[in-house]
Amino acid sequence: MKEKVENILDEIKSFKAQTQDELEQYRMKFISKKSVIGELFGEMKNIPNEEKKAFGMQINTLKEAAQSKFKALIAGLEQSKDSAADNDHEDLTLPSAGNSLGAVHPLTYVRNEIIRIFERIGFNVSDGPEIEDDWHNFTALNFPENHPAREMQDTFFIEKNPDMLLRTHTSNVQTRLMNSGKPPFRSIMPGRVYRNEAISARAHCVFHQVEGIYVDKEVSFVDLKQTLYHFAKEMFGKDTEVRYRPSYFPFTEPSAEIDISCQICKGDGCQLCKYTGWVEIAGSGMVDPNVLSNCNIDPEEYTGFAFGMGIERIAQLKFRVNDLRLYTENDVRFLKQFRTLH
Numbered sequence: 518m519k520e521k522v523e524n525i526l527d528e529i530k531s532f533k534a535q536t537q538d539e540l541e542q543y544r545m546k547f548i549s550k551k552s553v554i555g556e557l558f559g560e561m562k563n564i565p566n567e568e569k570k571a572f573g574m575q576i577n578t579l580k581e582a583a584q585s586k587f588k589a590l591i592a593g594l595e596q597s598k599d600s601a602a603d604n605d606h607e608d609l610t611l612p613s614a615g616n617s618l619g620a621v622h623p624l625t626y627v628r629n630e631i632i633r634i635f636e637r638i639g640f641n642v643s644d645g646p647e648i649e650d651d652w653h654n655f656t657a658l659n660f661p662e663n664h665p666a667r668e669m670q671d672t673f674f675i676e677k678n679p680d681m682l683l684r685t686h687t688s689n690v691q692t693r694l695m696n697s698g699k700p701p702f703r704s705i706m707p708g709r710v711y712r713n714e715a716i717s718a719r720a721h722c723v724f725h726q727v728e729g730i731y732v733d734k735e736v737s738f739v740d741l742k743q744t745l746y747h748f749a750k751e752m753f754g755k756d757t758e759v760r761y762r763p764s765y766f767p768f769t770e771p772s773a774e775i776d777i778s779c780q781i782c783k784g785d786g787c788q789l790c791k792y793t794g795w796v797e798i799a800g801s802g803m804v805d806p807n808v809l810s811n812c813n814i815d816p817e818e819y820t821g822f823a824f825g826m827g828i829e830r831i832a833q834l835k836f837r838v839n840d841l842r843l844y845t846e847n848d849v850r851f852l853k854q855f856r857t858l859h
């Protein structure tokens with residue numbers, strides 16, 4: 518009897534069902550009332566009493582094995598049906614659907630381009646926090662206590678802690694960098710900045726800047742001029758003219774704003790350049806000795822220059838984007854136009 522049970526178990530194990538008919542054959546042979554297992558249950562009455570228990574356990578195990586194999590056979594058949602159905606739809610002669618690739622965002626492109634240009638002349642990239650304390654964003658940068666930029670209309674302060682704010686410029690990374698070690702520093706610092714401005718075509722409460730700083734022995738205004746002259750030509754082309762206009766920033770002395778010849782009208786005068794032929798691209802200057810001292814750098818030993826530019830502004834001039842809001846609205850008609858950039 519034991520042998521009989523083992524033979525049936527072997528048969529169950531090796532059974533294969535490729536079709537519905539074969540599955541039915543299996544069901545008849547091993548699952549139905551009239552199956553071989555059913556017959557074994559029928560033989561129970563002929564088994565001597567003392568062996569009944571062991572025999573019963575044996576055929577129960579056999580029954581369970583038959584049932585779980587039955588389930589597996591059903592699942593196997595379903596699966597092959599599905600893949601057969603898939604194959605029915607597949608026409609291998611069709612041309613492929615093609616992947617629709619995204620495009621680099623113009624601001625990402627311009628940021629990377631700025632990094633590439635400065636990296637080639639020995640600047641590295643530094644990063645700093647967007648949620649900043651007053652000291653790194655203002656005080657260390659020589660902002661007088663009552664400077665209007667500290668006031669509520671410009672700065673987003675953190676309600677729970679008025680000493681904390683959303684940085685209003687990337688110049689905070691200057692102070693973090695200079696505080697973190699010893700000169701020389703030659704770094705650019707791209708990032709997001711925040712100002713409490715109403716959103717319009719010309720202003721936004723979130724935008725991007727790239728800060729730059731070079732501090733070492735004997736860095737002069739000539740280095741500043743040549744570095745940004747080089748940048749403007751690399752970014753906008755060899756024919757671009759550059760001029761420096763005296764200006765004021767609390768953290769630089771002397772300070773200069775950097776203009777380039779208008780990319781739209783090439784100097785003839787247009788709306789963008791307000792008919793002057795020039796457009797501003799950056800603020801800059803020699804790092805104020807107070808800022809160096811605030812960051813524990815001896816201004817007698819070291820000098821440096823710094824600059825800051827808006828990425829949206831550079832992208833506007835490069836790609837003639839006349840509404841700042843386009844950068845953040847995710848309109849694919851706008852974004853698609855930059856498909857060729859990388």
Ligand code: DAH
Nearest residue numbers: 686688800801802823824825
């Ligand atoms: N932080 C200035 C701004 O947000 C830009 C700037 C001007 C940065 C002159 C500088 C600089 O480092 O030297 O408008």
